[in-house]
Amino acid sequence: MTYATVMVSLAFDRPNTRRLDVTVKLAELFNAGVIGIAASDFSPPLYYTSGEQAQKLLAQGATLITTRTAELEAEFRAAMQPLGRAVDWRSAVEMPAKYVALQARAADLVISGATGTLTDPFAVADPADLVMQIGRPLLVVPETAGAINLTSMLVAWKDCPESRRAVVGALPLLRKAGKVKVAEIVEDDADHRSAQAGVADVVAWLARHGVAATGFVPEVGDNVAVQLERIATAVDAGVVVAGAYGHSRFREWVLGGVTEHLVTHPSRCALLSH
Incomplete structure (x- = not known):
């Protein structure tokens, strides 16, 4: 691809x-x-x-x-x-x-x-x-960004169709990246082990497609968008890959918090797919 x-x-x-x-x-x-x-x-x-x-x-x-x-x-x-x-x-x-x-x-x-x-x-x-x-x-x-930086990329994983499509759509870029981190933010301690297993599967899947990635599931903490931005900064991600979550209400698109953050207040490029 x-x-x-x-x-x-x-x-x-x-x-x-x-x-x-x-x-x-x-x-x-x-x-x-x-x-x-x-x-x-x-x-x-x-x-x-x-x-x-x-x-x-x-x-x-x-x-x-x-x-x-x-x-x-x-x-x-x-x-x-x-x-x-x-x-x-x-x-x-x-x-x-x-x-x-x-x-x-x-x-x-x-x-x-x-x-x-x-x-x-x-x-x-x-x-x-x-x-x-x-x-x-x-x-x-974002207009404030410089040239696109593929030294490091972050996959903001969530086990849903939108996220799966985003990773597939990002494969050409991910293959060019120097480092790839797959991270899932959980909002409940009970989901932590399941998230770790899911992230491990994604890392293995990426490896079979020629992408060397590592996984990370932080402990339950702040707002999901805040945590995601913190991780992206820590790994110096030039691009964040994420599913775009939302639904139609009265013919207007209503976006989830992370998606809205990535399209309205981005500090780096974001590859999104719905």
């Missing part, structure tokens, strides 16, 4: 530098094709208007989207020049998350930026929406 095609989702309303840097690095590492993608839709005004004024606002909005899309395509193509190969660009006047989720069928891995707690759904494909919809692993790249 490898990443034959990497897709990078660009935002209209925030910097894209880090995610583009990471895209170039991974495309070189896996000799992958690259698809750049961006979408935005007209954001309706907060007040009611009609007639000539409404048409004027729609025209202005369309012009802004067209201009910004051209800028993003130019930025993408300039960033990809070191690859020395043809790249693909896709864009649309569409809700970003919906469009990227549809086009993700063409990629093995989707890269997006991290977001804060408040995002404009008309201007950026929120990773919290993407990870639940794309059916592909999602690499979330």
Whole structure:
């Protein structure tokens, strides 16, 4: 398994530098094709208007989207020049998350930026929406991060389908990592022995796929997200691999605490899968 095609989702309303840097690095590492993608839709005004004024606002909005899309395509193509190969660009006047989720069928891995707690759904494909919809692993790249660091990776294990899919989706990266730590955070002492057995199985499974990993199950302690961040810092993890846990409520995605932390307040890259 490898990443034959990497897709990078660009935002209209925030910097894209880090995610583009990471895209170039991974495309070189896996000799992958690259698809750049961006979408935005007209954001309706907060007040009611009609007639000539409404048409004027729609025209202005369309012009802004067209201009910004051209800028993003130019930025993408300039960033990809070191690859020395043809790249693909896709864009649309569409809700970003919906469009990227549809086009993700063409990629093995989707890269997006991290977001804060408040995002404009008309201007950026929120990773919290993407990870639940794309059916592909999602690499979330915070703008504050430097170049992607594969010296050490952390697998945040939980014995559930989402976590299993995340580890499978991360295999190409895990094979490139210098060190891999598999850790499960338990919230009840009674689960400690079971977690140790599960982590040992994952370590053995990874070994059969060419990944040398070690396991760790800490004693019951603080909030799971806090413990996970502490372990990631201790092992100097450049990437955290985790399942994205959540469910739909009134057509809005409600994420678990760890997933929300990894997409809204990341201090390092996170590879997520639902």
